[in-house]
Amino acid sequence: MSSPMEVTLQDANETGTCKSDVVSESVTSSLLVDDKVLVSVEVCLKPSSTARIEDVQAAVERMLEKRSLSYTDGPVPVPDGDPFIQENVQRICICDTDESVQNHGILLFWQVKPVVHVFQLSEEGPGEEISGDGQLSSFNEWILPAKEFDGMWESLIYEAGLKQRLLRYAASALLFTEKGVDPFLVSWNRIILLHGPPGTGKTSLCKALAQKLSICFSSRYPQCQLVEVNAHSLFSKWFSESGKLVAKLFQKIQEMVEEENNLVFVLIDEVESLAAARKAALSGSEPSDSIRVVNALLTQMDKLKSSPNVIILTTSNITAAIDIAFVDRADIKAYVGPPTLQARYEILRSCLQELMRTGILSCSKEHLILPNYVSLRDKLNMPEQLEPLVPLDLAKQLLAVAELCEGLSGRALRKLPFLAHAALANPYHCDPSKYLCTLTETAKRELSEI
Numbered sequence: 001m002s003s004p005m006e007v008t009l010q011d012a013n014e015t016g017t018c019k020s021d022v023v024s025e026s027v028t029s030s031l032l033v034d035d036k037v038l039v040s041v042e043v044c045l046k047p048s049s050t051a052r053i054e055d056v057q058a059a060v061e062r063m064l065e066k067r068s069l070s071y072t073d074g075p076v077p078v079p080d081g082d083p084f085i086q087e088n089v090q091r092i093c094i095c096d097t098d099e100s101v102q103n104h105g106i107l108l109f110w111q112v113k114p115v116v117h118v119f120q121l122s123e124e125g126p127g128e129e130i131s132g133d134g135q136l137s138s139f140n141e142w143i144l145p146a147k148e149f150d151g152m153w154e155s156l157i158y159e160a161g162l163k164q165r166l167l168r169y170a171a172s173a174l175l176f177t178e179k180g181v182d183p184f185l186v187s188w189n190r191i192i193l194l195h196g197p198p199g200t201g202k203t204s205l206c207k208a209l210a211q212k213l214s215i216c217f218s219s220r221y222p223q224c225q226l227v228e229v230n231a232h233s234l235f236s237k238w239f240s241e242s243g244k245l246v247a248k249l250f251q252k253i254q255e256m257v258e259e260e261n262n263l264v265f266v267l268i269d270e271v272e273s274l275a276a277a278r279k280a281a282l283s284g285s286e287p288s289d290s291i292r293v294v295n296a297l298l299t300q301m302d303k304l305k306s307s308p309n310v311i312i313l314t315t316s317n318i319t320a321a322i323d324i325a326f327v328d329r330a331d332i333k334a335y336v337g338p339p340t341l342q343a344r345y346e347i348l349r350s351c352l353q354e355l356m357r358t359g360i361l362s363c364s365k366e367h368l369i370l371p372n373y374v375s376l377r378d379k380l381n382m383p384e385q386l387e388p389l390v391p392l393d394l395a396k397q398l399l400a401v402a403e404l405c406e407g408l409s410g411r412a413l414r415k416l417p418f419l420a421h422a423a424l425a426n427p428y429h430c431d432p433s434k435y436l437c438t439l440t441e442t443a444k445r446e447l448s449e450i
């Protein structure tokens with residue numbers, strides 16, 4: 001069996017650009033075709049729209065042909081002069097050009113070949129499956145792309161490269177199966193394992209990845225589902241139920257997979273509990289039922305391997321304790337670590353921007369855009385260009401907080417701005433600079449408690 005590919009945040013610089021094939025082309029922005037960079041353009045339809053996807057796609061492609069602006073990540077204004085697009089489109093967004101492109105993510109229009117993905121968010125919410133005794137929730141199920149996961153991909157901040165590489169690995173795996181590559185000659189599974197400390201965004205990244213792929217592959221797979229299983233819940237005290245739960249769960253997944261236009265993601269959280277259950281059974285402290293459950297789960301996963309339209313996403317908080325049989329099955333084993341200084345700054349910056357946008361922090365217009373980490377570094381290295389001063393002072397203050405927060409998880413960082421607000425003497429009229437002082441104090445308190 002081939003060993004899993006280890007991806008870490010540290011090896012972010014080697015990018016391994018591939019110039020070839022159809023499906024992967026439409027997934028990431030960094031591939032070159034006819035010397036042009038393929039850029040993914042996502043078009044979200046209004047919930048009320050009943051327009052045909054192909055019509056909207058053609059209309060947006062025509063609109064982009066006329067465009068003579070540079071391409072950077074972020075929203076593209078919906079054009080005023082096009083009533084069809086106006087009526088049907090909620091937003092248009094250029095995605096993730098910056099991870100692979102030099103020059104701070106700016107591409108000139110003639111360097112770009114836009115690849116348009118049109119989608120409508122499902123508002124159905126999760127379907128939850130409760131086991132026979134009415135107490136144990138064994139899995140949740142979503143239709144993708146789902147409203148709940150909208151914006152999640154963008155909100156997760158890692159060192160450059162990780163998100164794009166996960167996207168490319170998944171795209172290659174789907175492509176290999178789609179093209180019928182012989183698994184005896186080239187071996188690959190469609191299993192991804194994200195491991196690392198708790199709160200580093202692994203579960204969210206799996207969900208966001210599934211959402212992103214459902215959008216990128218919507219022309220091949222018009223229907224897409226995510227099934228979320230908490231491995232821990234399979235190994236609760238109801239061991240006699242566990243076997244039945246696994247069987248029921250995989251029967252359901254098998255039914256979904258039989259529909260060849262369905263792309264199915266299975267998210268298994270906390271897979272370390274598989275190893276724990278097996279170990280406990282061997283030492284005699286748990287019923288040997290648990291071994292049968294782990295084995296049943298692994299066998300079912302192997303069965304799914306023959307289906308081209310399934311991707312299994314797994315997470316674990318404890319690297320050492322992951323079942324070795326399980327690690328062997330994963331193609332991609334990615335370590336997701338605590339946020340770096342740049343990621344901490346960007347996470348806190350996005351929080352601060354949101355508090356300014358919603359008016360929780362009072363600010364004049366000039367405060368509104370804080371420089372990102374890269375341009376802040378550039379500005380600090382060229383002091384003669386230090387203007388305008390006010391956002392820069394705030395950004396420097398924010399950078400100091402980000403430096404202080406070393407050791408806090410992404411989850412803790414996203415909570416920090418709320419805790420700081422709750423600690424303010426006057427929460428209704430809050431100046432950003434004073435708020436950042438409180439944020440510093442709050443960070444110190446949180447750090448002293450870990």
Ligand code: ADP
Nearest residue numbers: 155156157198199200201202203204410411414
């Ligand atoms: P894990 O599965 O690793 O325990 P979660 O996916 O439950 O982590 O993360 C919880 C929340 O923490 C996320 O929804 C997100 O808001 C925040 N978070 C964690 N890591 C990051 C990150 N690198 N960038 C932005 N937000 C993060």
